[in-house]
Amino acid sequence: MSAGTDGTLRSYQCELCPTLPGLVALAEARLRNTKRTLSSAERERYLRD
Structure with a gap:
């Protein structure tokens, strides 16, 4: 999202942004x-395994 000085709000869909499972797969790779x-502590903190 971005906002202009004239008060307009623009929303963009990220074509490269994965779903949550996609983000996890990217992080694991x-x-x-x-x-x-x-x-184990990092997995609990960041992945909630």
Whole structure:
């Protein structure tokens, strides 16, 4: 969303923005590329596993 100085509000749909499961998959793929895993505490905090 963006707002103009004239008070107009514009809404844009992000074609690259995934759903929540898509975001989790993207995060997991990026994490794999770092060659590390989340600790149990990190998984609980960020993924609510």
